[in-house]
Amino acid sequence: MLADLEELVRCESFSADHAAVARSAEVVGALGTRLLGAAPETIVIDGVTHLRWVFGTASVLLMGHHDTVWPPGSLKDHPWSVADGIARGPGVLDMKAGLVQMFHALACLPSPDGVCVLINGDEEVGSTTSRQLIEESARGCAAAFVLEASADEEGALKTARKGTSRYEVVVHGRAAHAGLEPQKGVNAAIEAAHQVLALVDLAGSMATTGGTCPVLGAPTITPTLLAAGTTLNTVPALAKVSVDVRVPTLEAQDRIDKCMRGLVARLPGARLEVLGGRRRPPMEPESSAELFALASRIATELGQGPLRGIAVGGASDGNYTAAAGCPTLDGLGAVGGGAHADAEYVEIGQMVPRTRLLAQLIDHATS
Structure with a gap:
């Protein structure tokens, strides 16, 4: 399994580099x-x-x-390494170790009959091209097991996920000389600041007007990237605010979308354009309840101790399978930490136990 993991990690597969993703697909396909x-x-x-x-x-x-x-070249600064029971390297946790465990779990079974394996190449950027494949594959299945990494360093599974929406609020103002006649301009940067404060107020109102979930909590509406202006002595004619939205329920996702479309400019002469919208629907806790109970029973039988389930704010392709009506259990992949960060790692000693757990889950679900 370690040799297989090394081979996958050494084949870089940055989402935006389609040629690299194609090379990675060849390596994964051969495995x-x-x-x-x-x-x-x-x-x-x-x-x-x-x-x-x-x-x-x-x-x-x-x-x-x-x-x-x-990105390409990351192996130079974050080389594949194994030391003291820890494997490191770009993508080792998210989620190349999960792929290795998946293949070996299936290989443990007498037959893979009854199983569909789908490995996409654009999950990290929202599964834009693969969403339809995911939903088509999930419909009619009795269970979906997602090999994303565990929810924490103790191996907790992910039993619920918030949904995601992404927006860009484009502010159109009017340029003018900042020193000679600023009064003739409409400052898009100032209007953008008003909109940021409006978004903060919207997040607060959602938390107090029924937008929360007992398991997943309140929605979050977070302005992230902001840009405005062209030169130091010009009133900005254009500004952009990117907004990250995480929602516990479809109802909250719909309400926020309506509110985003209803944003109103505060400065006379300013105009707003709201781009983007809903992306992944939430994976609500009901979708995982029976499968988590099954996994807990199997883990006990295997002597792996009590399993824990955690609701998380991040989204995955499990959001799509759950929304397609397929019971879904996520976080069955590797145990480790530091996903997307310099310290990304996998606990080698957990790879075989997690593989055995997955193999038993597949066996029960297909029998």
């Missing part, structure tokens, strides 16, 4: 072919390479992704 005894269907959509295996009539979907957030 799956060796362990599963069958070559994958290679699906390229808008330049992004995805892989799918289907064995018989699928009732269980195994989900993973082979793209990472690490």
